[in-house]
Amino acid sequence: METDVIVIGAGPAGLCLARALDVSGLRVALLERESEESLRAPKFDGREIALTQRSVRLLRDLGVWSRLPPDECHPLCEAHVFDAGAREPLKVGGGDEPLGWLVPNHAIRAAAFDAVSGSQDVELHAGVRIATVEADTTDACVRLEDGRSFAARLIVAADGRFSETRRHLGIPARMHDFGRAMLVCRVTHERPHDDTAWEWFDRGQTLARLPLGRATPCGHRSSVVLTLTGAQMRDLQAMDDAAFAGEIARRFHGRLGAVSNPGERHVYPLVGAWATRFAGTRVALLGDAAVGMHPVTAHGFNLGLLGVERLAAELRDAAATRADPGDPVRLARYERGHRLATAPLHLATRGIVALFTDDRAPIRALRAGVLRASAGFPPFRRLLATFLSDRPRTGLPGNHRITALRAASEQGDGRPGRADRW
Numbered sequence: 115m116e117t118d119v120i121v122i123g124a125g126p127a128g129l130c131l132a133r134a135l136d137v138s139g140l141r142v143a144l145l146e147r148e149s150e151e152s153l154r155a156p157k158f159d160g161r162e163i164a165l166t167q168r169s170v171r172l173l174r175d176l177g178v179w180s181r182l183p184p185d186e187c188h189p190l191c192e193a194h195v196f197d198a199g200a201r202e203p204l205k206v207g208g209g210d211e212p213l214g215w216l217v218p219n220h221a222i223r224a225a226a227f228d229a230v231s232g233s234q235d236v237e238l239h240a241g242v243r244i245a246t247v248e249a250d251t252t253d254a255c256v257r258l259e260d261g262r263s264f265a266a267r268l269i270v271a272a273d274g275r276f277s278e279t280r281r282h283l284g285i286p287a288r289m290h291d292f293g294r295a296m297l298v299c300r301v302t303h304e305r306p307h308d309d310t311a312w313e314w315f316d317r318g319q320t321l322a323r324l325p326l327g328r329a330t331p332c333g334h335r336s337s338v339v340l341t342l343t344g345a346q347m348r349d350l351q352a353m354d355d356a357a358f359a360g361e362i363a364r365r366f367h368g369r370l371g372a373v374s375n376p377g378e379r380h381v382y383p384l385v386g387a388w389a390t391r392f393a394g395t396r397v398a399l400l401g402d403a404a405v406g407m408h409p410v411t412a413h414g415f416n417l418g419l420l421g422v423e424r425l426a427a428e429l430r431d432a433a434a435t436r437a438d439p440g441d442p443v444r445l446a447r448y449e450r451g452h453r454l455a456t457a458p459l460h461l462a463t464r465g466i467v468a469l470f471t472d473d474r475a476p477i478r479a480l481r482a483g484v485l486r487a488s489a490g491f492p493p494f495r496r497l498l499a500t501f502l503s504d505r506p507r508t509g510l511p512g513n514h515r516i517t518a519l520r521a522a523s524e525q526g527d528g529r530p531g532r533a534d535r536w
């Protein structure tokens with residue numbers, strides 16, 4: 115089969131790129147190993163994705179935001195950062211607009227899939243097994259185990275941080291095992307959350323509390339996030355619901371009040387990824403396949419969307435001028451721009467994890483000092499709020515074309531007013 119762009123991986127990044135290329139004049143083949151049914155109705159996976167304002171704007175433009183159930187989108191108004199050695203937390207946000215929005219990962223995936231299902235130029239091939247991926251200066255080709263093959267002018271690898279496509283193409287990645295796992299779970303608790311997220315660097319554990327909207331008759335809802343060693347995690351996993359709820363209340367030093375109704379617990383190993391190249395001959399890497407972040411700074415998918423915005427702008431521009439979407443100059447520009455946009459946060463996140471998970475006395479004193487100084491310096495707090503919300507900047511080539519999609523998609527989904535209400 116001949117097409118223009120092959121996207122491997124229909125995760126949130128691959129789906130959003132496919133959607134962003136719709137009506138651009140480029141034909142897209144989207145190859146995914148999971149079944150179509152699991153893409154249409156993905157299971158809850160415990161991840162509550164903190165979206166920046168910029169990401170929300172892009173999801174609106176793509177017609178994804180208006181497809182999200184409103185009761186799954188929770189405003190994130192403030193963030194408080196605690197350290198065991200500092201008396202006062204660092205407080206960020208609290209302005210007129212929320213810092214961002216918390217939306218469960220499965221809801222983003224379902225909404226993005228729904229948006230892509232209505233796309234004219236995207237052909238989904240779900241449940242496929244890829245045998246080989248090859249690319250040279252004239253052509254790119256993917257062969258499936260069932261004997262089918264796809265030829266295109268560009269392959270986009272969006273198959274996650276352990277990307278096999280990267281390996282097929284000989285692109286190395288620096289993987290960093292943080293030696294910890296992260297448990298995420300929704301709970302009900304007694305004390306109100308005030309739409310405020312907590313990040314809590316405690317001795318021997320890192321905790322987070324993500325606020326999930328209005329109170330229910332049973333109490334307030336939040337997602338709790340615990341970063342622990344494998345052995346500690348096993349003990350926690352072995353507890354029944356009542357013991358687990360009590361343990362969460364204890365680990366949060368009673369600040370949640372009584373904890374009840376824990377939902378399903380999901381555990382993720384913490385491994386970061388940084389591909390040594392984001393583009394090659396007729397190939398581009400996108401989402402976690404390019405940059406797989408530690409979730410502590412809540413930016414993995416936000417960076418993935420930045421990549422979608424940048425790559426889609428290049429490809430839509432190529433289509434508009436009848437140029438080759440695999441043009442090495444365009445791919446080099448995407449690579450350069452996306453590396454520059456992601457490297458500082460990728461490195462800073464590694465630094466934050468190193469500084470805030472080291473319990474030696476001098477390091478503890480250093481981080482308490484850093485938090486105290488930051489808390490007492492309002493310009494830094496404002497800068498942090500701007501960074502966390504990542505309010506829209508202009509300047510990406512061809513971005514107006516993605517915006518044009520918004521008008522089309524909002525007419526097409528039959529619910530034109532919903533996006534604007536938020």
Ligand SMILES: Cc1cc2nc3c(=O)[nH]c(=O)nc-3n(C[C@H](O)[C@H](O)[C@H](O)COP(=O)(O)OP(=O)(O)OC[C@H]3O[C@@H](n4cnc5c(N)ncnc54)[C@H](O)[C@@H]3O)c2cc1C
Pocket residue numbers: 122123124125126127128145146147148161162163164165219242244272273274275277278279296298382400401402403407409412413414415416417418
């Ligand atoms: C606990 C946790 C909390 C997080 N919180 C946040 C947050 O608050 N904010 C934020 O921005 N990010 C957050 N993230 C990160 C975010 O979840 C990821 O960055 C995002 O899901 C990556 O999307 P992706 O499409 O690149 O990759 P994935 O979601 O990994 O999707 C890859 C897709 O490719 C498919 N695939 C894989 N291999 C193949 C193959 N060989 N052939 C075909 N298909 C294949 C997979 O089935 C999948 O559908 C969090 C992550 C975790 C673990």
